[in-house]
Amino acid sequence: MLPLVSLLVVGAVVAITLHFAGYHRDPQFMPNEYAHGIQIRQALLEEKLVPPPPLPPSAFVDAVAEKPQLALDKADRDWSKMDPAFVQDVLRVMGRMKARGFPMVLLEGFRSAERQNRLAGGGTKVTQAKGGESKHQYGLAADLAPVRNGKVVISERDPWAMQAYNALGEESRAIGLTWGGVWSFRDYGHIERTGSLRALLARRNDK
The missing domain is CATH 3.30.1380.10 (Muramoyl-pentapeptide Carboxypeptidase; domain 2)
Structure with a gap:
């Protein structure tokens, strides 16, 4: 009986750890979150060009x-x-x-x-x-x-x-x-x- 309880406890700890580490996600939310992340990364990586200094x-x-x-x-x-x-x-x-x-x-x-x-x-x-x-x-x-x-x-x-x-x-x-x-x-x-x-x-x- 004791080994079974230990396995249940270990399983619960692993599940909680994975959940908060981001490995356990509700599938319906993953596409939107992924797309949003891409948009943020693109905005951060997009180079904003600066006009050159004026000529005399x-x-x-x-x-x-x-x-x-x-x-x-x-x-x-x-x-x-x-x-x-x-x-x-x-x-x-x-x-x-x-x-x-x-x-x-x-x-x-x-x-x-x-x-x-x-x-x-x-x-x-x-x-x-x-x-x-x-x-x-x-x-x-x-x-x-x-x-x-x-x-x-x-x-x-x-x-x-x-x-x-x-x-x-x-x-x-x-x-x-x-x-x-x-x-x-x-x-x-x-x-x-x-x-x-x-x-x-x-x-x-x-x-």
């Missing part, structure tokens, strides 16, 4: 002189005004471009409706979108340009710059962004979130 104004002098109609000296390059998820996509593209030998810089991110209207009007139109019609106004578009020897190069007559722009098209489309270089109104340095502006804003408001 002298780096943009040649670009401003090349296309004065763009008024690049008045362009907004504040990453914090852009959509955070889109910023991560842009930074990923810039990382891939740098690996290919084409370091890039943000020429313009957020753009006010007033500035958009100025660029759309005047003698030389640089965009067809008016204020409120561009994804720049919502932080969902960016204009990039390659940097060579510390200087921003935007001339489309420069063969090296055009190689960089074509590479930008490849890399941006590879991660699902839209490249302005394929539009009828060519905008080689422009990349943006894919989709209609109305749909993108509706999705944002649903969050």
Whole structure:
């Protein structure tokens, strides 16, 4: 009788130990807990890219002189005004471009409706979108340009710059962004979130 009691006691101790050690789980709870654990680990492991330090104004002098109609000296390059998820996509593209030998810089991110209207009007139109019609106004578009020897190069007559722009098209489309270089109104340095502006804003408001 005594050995039987001893076996029962030992069995109870083992069962309790396994339960609190996490080896005894109700099967109906295991899938949810496992999935939740994966989500937490992915969130912790996901690398958040940080925008590079800004270039000095002298780096943009040649670009401003090349296309004065763009008024690049008045362009907004504040990453914090852009959509955070889109910023991560842009930074990923810039990382891939740098690996290919084409370091890039943000020429313009957020753009006010007033500035958009100025660029759309005047003698030389640089965009067809008016204020409120561009994804720049919502932080969902960016204009990039390659940097060579510390200087921003935007001339489309420069063969090296055009190689960089074509590479930008490849890399941006590879991660699902839209490249302005394929539009009828060519905008080689422009990349943006894919989709209609109305749909993108509706999705944002649903969050």
